[in-house]
Amino acid sequence: MAGIYLHIPFCNSKCIYCGFYSVVSKTYVGKYISALEREMYERRNFFSSLYKADRTIRTLYIGGGTPSVLEVEMLDKILVALKQTFLFPSTAFSTENPDEFEFTIEVNPDDITMEYAIALKKIGVNRISMGVQSFSDTHLRWMSRRHTAVEAIKAFYVLREAGFRNISIDLIFGFPDLSMDQWKYNIERILNLMPEHISAYQLGIDADTPLEKKLKSGKLSLPSDELCAKMYAELQQVLMEGGYEQYEVSNFALSSAKENRSRHNCSYWAKVPYLGLGPGAHSYIGRHREWNFPNIISYCNHTTLVLREGENLSPQDVFNEGLMLGLRTADGVSLEALCATDPQAPVFIRSILPTIEELCNKQCLIMTQNGRIKIPPEKLFVSDGIIRDLFVC
Numbered sequence: 001m002a003g004i005y006l007h008i009p010f011c012n013s014k015c016i017y018c019g020f021y022s023v024v025s026k027t028y029v030g031k032y033i034s035a036l037e038r039e040m041y042e043r044r045n046f047f048s049s050l051y052k053a054d055r056t057i058r059t060l061y062i063g064g065g066t067p068s069v070l071e072v073e074m075l076d077k078i079l080v081a082l083k084q085t086f087l088f089p090s091t092a093f094s095t096e097n098p099d100e101f102e103f104t105i106e107v108n109p110d111d112i113t114m115e116y117a118i119a120l121k122k123i124g125v126n127r128i129s130m131g132v133q134s135f136s137d138t139h140l141r142w143m144s145r146r147h148t149a150v151e152a153i154k155a156f157y158v159l160r161e162a163g164f165r166n167i168s169i170d171l172i173f174g175f176p177d178l179s180m181d182q183w184k185y186n187i188e189r190i191l192n193l194m195p196e197h198i199s200a201y202q203l204g205i206d207a208d209t210p211l212e213k214k215l216k217s218g219k220l221s222l223p224s225d226e227l228c229a230k231m232y233a234e235l236q237q238v239l240m241e242g243g244y245e246q247y248e249v250s251n252f253a254l255s256s257a258k259e260n261r262s263r264h265n266c267s268y269w270a271k272v273p274y275l276g277l278g279p280g281a282h283s284y285i286g287r288h289r290e291w292n293f294p295n296i297i298s299y300c301n302h303t304t305l306v307l308r309e310g311e312n313l314s315p316q317d318v319f320n321e322g323l324m325l326g327l328r329t330a331d332g333v334s335l336e337a338l339c340a341t342d343p344q345a346p347v348f349i350r351s352i353l354p355t356i357e358e359l360c361n362k363q364c365l366i367m368t369q370n371g372r373i374k375i376p377p378e379k380l381f382v383s384d385g386i387i388r389d390l391f392v393c
Contacts, residue, residue: 127166129262
């Protein structure tokens with residue numbers, strides 16, 4: 001089993017907080033698709049070290065940037081190249097068996113028309129991730145989002161009418177001037193829609209973004225950690241009462257079906273091999289990680305001999321990463337499974353057992369009868385600090 005992430009680095013405008021690599025221009029779209037096809041061919045053997053049965057691509061995620069700025073015909077051309085290069089299930093890119101193959105694409109609400117939605121469905125997309133971020137027009141303008149709250153709601157119902165039964169909506173909290181009442185309103189609005197999946201992120205400060213520059217200049221100030229923690233707790237409680245289960249720090253799925261979880265993202269947390277295509281995309285297999293340089297000009301023109309770099313993970317890196325990824329999920333991580341990752345892993349576990357005991361006594365960790373450790377829901381907001389305490393140095 002494996003996954004592919006495909007990066008579309010084009011946007012019509014940049015959001016104030018966004019640190020993902022993208023360009024506000026479509027000048028290179030044609031060259032970019034050709035460059036993607038070239039990279040697919042060059043990396044066609046990426047999964048060759050896996051057993052044949054495991055080379056099948058079970059998840060495809062097209063992210064950005066803003067993939068929905070591309071015409072569906074362009075997306076279809078990319079898919080044709082993917083089909084010719086990698087091994088997909090026989091029912092991939094069809095509606096015959098969506099449980100066998102998850103195909104997600106990120107969209108902006110203002111790009112969604114009925115014609116566009118139907119075309120996405122026709123090429124095999126069976127999961128939509130839509131960046132709404134807020135249901136307040138004032139906040140959307142501050143973020144430099146292109147859509148309005150009304151457009152976001154309309155886009156959701158268009159996608160529903162087009163036949164999509166697996167829709168994820170993104171929200172952001174913890175940004176300047178967001179009050180608790182406004183946050184409660186956003187949660188209420190999203191519950192009225194009842195998407196199958198909700199991702200909610202505390203605003204992050206990425207380098208070289210307009211947001212970082214405004215914060216450094218003193219023109220903005222972030223809400224307190226205490227207020228952000230209350231917003232997160234409110235989100236957890238209201239979504240749980242509304243029929244959602246939290247399966248990861250920032251992700252909630254309708255509990256009616258486990259298929260509502262993002263299988264692609266779950267693969268990341270389970271350290272399933274994945275290939276990233278496009279500038280800035282990351283890949284992982286075995287103990288090796290690599291990433292493409294975020295430069296569309298070099299990517300399209302192949303002007304450098306080296307378009308990516310990578311690293312081989314040490315046993316310590318593998319152990320710490322397994323801890324980090326597992327403890328971000330509601331299921332936690334199995335100490336027995338960690339032992340199997342490397343001959344040195346049992347030594348690492350023995351070294352952190354006193355810390356595990358201490359964190360359990362502080363109710364920051366739970367140790368289950370079957371030897372799993374997990375962070376209780378009420379402590380997930382401070383999970384980064386808990387996980388850091390467990391890292392093997």
